[in-house]
Amino acid sequence: MKKSWVAYPYVVWMIMFIVVPLILIIFYGTVRTTPQGMEFTLEHFKRFFEPLYIMVLVRSLYLAFICTIVCLLLGYPVSMILASKEYRDKKILIFLMVIPMWMNFLLRTYAWLTLLEKNGIINTLISFIGLPKMDLLYNQWAVVLGMVYNFLPFMVLPIYSVLIKIDKSIIEAAEDLGANSRTVFRKVIFPLSLPGVVSGITMVFMPAVTTFVISRLLGGGQFLLIGNLIEELFLKSGEWGFGSALSIIMMILILFSMAIMSRYEKENEGGGLL
């Protein structure tokens, strides 16, 4: 008996709350109001190509890129150590890695706000040892720091879960064949861990490139990222047309890079065709 009809209510829901909203975004992004009524326009997309907005996009990509690299460089060794023989059974460590992920991310960002202030803990310590206070907050490094802090576990865990599944006999075989530990890493472990690295990169880069909270709180409204721009256009200046165009551009960018990334990932369970 076919019971596919039970999915139909959700089909309605899906059209209503997933498809129609996207159509609305496309509609607002390609239409302008003139005294004669609505007319089709590409001016919002054209506006995006002004150097200023390209720069915002470049800045977002740049900061997210740095954040991803730092997370990878910091996180990969952590995953390796956690997956190594002596730590393997220490479940508590993985548990400790998971907890920060579940902590409200605004609180995690807020924590740095209090630490980096001119009269915050770090500067108090700095002046305690006799050095001058530094401007730690409200620059792009504060934003990157906030991103790394928030997203590091998203890099560690996927890599860890791939590393832990690597068949030990492959490594042993390589060692038996005379490979030193460096070669084993370069030729065996790292290539095998690539799916984890790719999903780690995806999980860090995507939220980093679209964030507006971290840059607002730790950047002091000066390091406008593409997310901030969209937020401002919708909530502050009410320019829905340009805001929609930017959202479409961002969406295409993300979906496109997701599609590329997912080709490198192993079979994704229940995944889409993208």
Add this chain to the structure above:
Amino acid sequence: MMRHLKRLYIGIVFFFLYAPILILMIFSFNKSRYMSKWDGFSLKWYADLFSDRDIMSALYYTLLIAVLSTIIATVIGLITAIGIHDMNKLGKGIMVNISYLPILNPDIVTGISLMMLFVFMKLELGFLTLLLAHITFNVPYVIFSILPKLRQMNKHLYEAALDLGATPFYAFRKVILPEIMPGVVTGMILAFTLSIDDFVISYFTTGAGVSNLSIIIYSMARVGIKPTINALSTLLFISVLLLLLIVNKRTSNNNGKEKVI
């Protein structure tokens, strides 16, 4: 040597991850409202926290929305997953890809598109719109937790039950449901935590008088440093810790395979 280096490195990373939260927690007991000095132990920020009407109402809405959206999303997701499982290849492909959109799309785009929809529909932004938004982004996670379990299931079991005279609903309850239960539970937990933790989508889809904890923290952080937020983080940290401990215990008791990551 190498061992010590490893230990040191792990230690530093965990210090980086935990020090900020721990400092917030310690200073939630500070009498002074500034974090640059310690004025003595005090619980007054906790008292402030519990008498703050906005925070308490945000806590109430956070939990209410999380519970309601989880229940509704689980029911919809469960039914839909069964339906999708029975679809032909084309239908399945369309369904899976469209419901993947809220997962793949940046939150800000999902939030804004939903906001536009609600404004377009002339719905007043508030509790209802927030709930609808949360259900919308929760259902796909439930579906994708259940689908793999359905795929693993022996499809002849259900037919056998029908042949033996079970009504379809009885067969569903006795045969299918127990098989896919781990997926349902995973989906529920995912939905619940995503809902509790969400900021971006809620920020765009809620209106006057209805905020969740994330929104309150954001608006408080924009006004400045407030020790009540520190008190709130302490409590949230402890609840997250307890919740994870319970969940982990439960999953390791049950099948040991499933991890809530």
Add this chain to the structure above:
Amino acid sequence: MKKILSSKLIWVVVAVLAFSIILAGCGQENRVTLKVYNWGEYMDKSVIDDFEKEYGIRVIYTTYATNEDMYVSMKHGGSNYDVAFPSDYMISRMINEDMLHKIDISNIPNYKYIDDTFKNLPFDPDNEYSVPYMWGTLGIVYNKTMVDDPVEGWDILWNEKYSKQILMLDSQRDSIGLTLQMLGYSMNSRNIDELEKAKEKLMEQKSLVLAYVGDEVKDKMVGGEAALAVVWSGDAVAMKWENPDLEYVLPKEGGNLWFDSAVIPKTSQHKEEAELFINYLCETEIALRNTEYIGYSTPHTEAMKMLDEELLSDSTAYPSDEEIADSEVFEDLSDTLDVYNRIWTEIKAK
């Protein structure tokens, strides 16, 4: 095991569902709900509690950071507010766009306490739409221990000595307006060349600015995080209470004089209750409590009489007529709004 789990789970679900419905039911009383939309930290919250108790009306209190935020969320946001507190230029814009109800003054007997200087102002010549709430100026607050140059005009905000110690307001009219004024133009300029010059000036300033802030300016200045900030006078009063090192200056160019008034948006479905609320705010004791709590200057004659001598003589809160002789009031510039929007986006995006 699994069977037990699933039946248990169903019970838990049922229990939680019932519980949440009960909880949700508690909120559904048959009282009128009034949605008040106000600036951040702009009212003593206990006033709202007292109003609720006295009249049995539930108040939902939400805040915004700038006039533009408020306008956008009223225009598009889908929230039906009952009372809001826009400033002068925004009031005339909202009147022009037919967004405001006419207020029935006979429902606001306490209107008689409002000082006549705050009536018949250009943005609402016949006092049909707005009831004055607070007023003040836009100027500079500075920390005396950190600034040794005399603070007289807006140009101090471009002084490289204070690089990364300057806080600007994240509010386009205020920030662009003060720059125009410093350049010798009107704060209400519609001239594209003048605006272009102001934009260049602000671009040039950006590297000196620590942050573009909203309500956090108080916390930052009180905590000594910055040396100079652009603020509204009332915030300066509140800051001086907490940190005596701070001083407020109305720039020699004149600064900006503003009036925030209570209005009832057309979206309101409870106009009478909204008028009741506005009238309540004009009660002497309430007006006094609010002005003493937030530090802003009241247009209420009786409340003013009861204020501290010290506060009354403080020219930050109550400047003399000659001090504000050069101050400009913002006008509605809806027709040049895209230019302002664009300039501000460009400055922040730079």
